[in-house]
Amino acid sequence: MIDRKMGVAVLGTGWVAGEHIKAFQKNPHTEVVAILSRDRARAEAVAGQHGLTRCFAATDLDEILQREEVDIVTICTPHHLHAPQGIAAASAGKHICVEKPIALNYRDLLALDSAIAQARVKSVVSFVLRWNPLFKTIKAMLADGLLGQLYYAGVDYLSGIGDWYTGYAWMRRKEYGGSNLLSAGCHAVDAARWFVQSRVTEVFAMANTSARNRLGYDYDTNSVTLMRFASGVLGKIGCSIESAHPYFFNILLQGDEGSVRNNEVFSKRWPGQTSWAAIPTILPDTAEVSHHPFVDQMAHLVDCIRHDTESHCSVRDAVETHRICLASERSAGSGQPVDPWGELDET
Numbered sequence: 001m002i003d004r005k006m007g008v009a010v011l012g013t014g015w016v017a018g019e020h021i022k023a024f025q026k027n028p029h030t031e032v033v034a035i036l037s038r039d040r041a042r043a044e045a046v047a048g049q050h051g052l053t054r055c056f057a058a059t060d061l062d063e064i065l066q067r068e069e070v071d072i073v074t075i076c077t078p079h080h081l082h083a084p085q086g087i088a089a090a091s092a093g094k095h096i097c098v099e100k101p102i103a104l105n106y107r108d109l110l111a112l113d114s115a116i117a118q119a120r121v122k123s124v125v126s127f128v129l130r131w132n133p134l135f136k137t138i139k140a141m142l143a144d145g146l147l148g149q150l151y152y153a154g155v156d157y158l159s160g161i162g163d164w165y166t167g168y169a170w171m172r173r174k175e176y177g178g179s180n181l182l183s184a185g186c187h188a189v190d191a192a193r194w195f196v197q198s199r200v201t202e203v204f205a206m207a208n209t210s211a212r213n214r215l216g217y218d219y220d221t222n223s224v225t226l227m228r229f230a231s232g233v234l235g236k237i238g239c240s241i242e243s244a245h246p247y248f249f250n251i252l253l254q255g256d257e258g259s260v261r262n263n264e265v266f267s268k269r270w271p272g273q274t275s276w277a278a279i280p281t282i283l284p285d286t287a288e289v290s291h292h293p294f295v296d297q298m299a300h301l302v303d304c305i306r307h308d309t310e311s312h313c314s315v316r317d318a319v320e321t322h323r324i325c326l327a328s329e330r331s332a333g334s335g336q337p338v339d340p341w342g343e344l345d346e347t
């Protein structure tokens with residue numbers, strides 16, 4: 001175990017980077033020691049905003065990876081940089097936290113996974129909703145058998161990602177955004193997997209963009225993805241990144257003993273229950289990053305490093321979520337069901 005505070009390097013200075021910095025500052029075992037930006041002055045300015053007095057401002061990732069005081073690299077850059085930066089960091093022996101999506105194609109996805117396995121470093125992917133209080137409550141209800149055996153999991157990610165978003169200019173281009181699921185709806189895919197706890201064996205999807213495409217994306221902004229889990233559960237993911245209504249994350253889980261719809265539950269295990277019971281809790285009801293439980297996510301990464309345990313939310317685990325996202329896009333293009341574990345497209 002490391003007997004000093006672990007040094008964290010933050011890659012990127014945008015919207016989510018600030019929340020990563022704050023989360024590591026709140027952890028008693030970590031200290032932010034480096035920030036990477038394309039502009040050194042910007043890295044220095046961000047360090048200053050967060051009161052980081054011993055923070056190295058870098059413009060080159062190698063400058064960061066060579067520094068011994070850097071133990072963890074947290075990747076907050078646009079999507080297309082996640083895999084190459086993650087591979088470089090893992091190969092330099094650094095533990096990594098990587099924002100979603102972790103890759104935009106199969107080749108990068110598998111390369112990142114194998115670089116981490118080879119380097120034997122710890123990884124946590126920012127599927128931050130796994131630490132959301134409603135998610136924790138639903139997991140506890142499932143563990144207690146309140147829903148019996150699940151047979152359906154539906155999760156929707158519905159947002160209008162327009163010019164309010166700092167990353168809008170790059171994310172609406174396919175080269176950098178990938179797809180509506182990779183950009184955003186992967187949170188919903190990951191949620192369904194997290195609740196069902198079974199491998200997805202078949203994916204079928206359709207996608208479109210509204211006729212006027214007011215937000216100007218150069219890839220489809222909406223999709224419906226059907227999934228068959230090995231356990232027999234059926235899943236459905238609705239995703240829109242051009243929604244004309246406020247952000248909405250929707251969960252419906254049905255089992256043979258009960259159901260959960262967002263923070264409401266009905267269970268036959270509670271004799272006498274006549275209608276849905278609402279659980280007061282914190283819902284995943286905003287895309288605002290300051291609302292996301294990054295403090296808990298980073299505490300989990302630190303625990304994994306300190307106690308030499310693998311995360312439930314590692315890159316290895318996230319490979320399956322990304323396989324489903326990539327299979328969905330391929331299915332929407334071909335009109336055919338796709339086995340996410342089948343032959344991979346190397347492009």
Ligand SMILES: NC(=O)c1ccc[n+]([C@@H]2O[C@H](COP(=O)([O-])OP(=O)(O)OC[C@H]3O[C@@H](n4cnc5c(N)ncnc54)[C@H](OP(=O)(O)O)[C@@H]3O)[C@@H](O)[C@H]2O)c1
Pocket residue numbers: 011012013014015016017036037038039042043076077078079081099100101126127128166167168170183289292
């Ligand atoms: N888990 C979540 O809930 C969540 C929430 C929000 C975002 N994210 C993910 O986090 C990542 C970053 O998102 P963000 O919202 O922070 O985006 P952003 O505000 O655009 O920030 C990205 C940062 O990356 C750096 N960068 C390096 N190369 C770049 C390039 N070629 N083009 C643009 N920026 C570049 C920039 O810093 P410099 O200009 O200083 O180089 C920029 O500030 C995305 O992959 C996103 O999906 C996840």
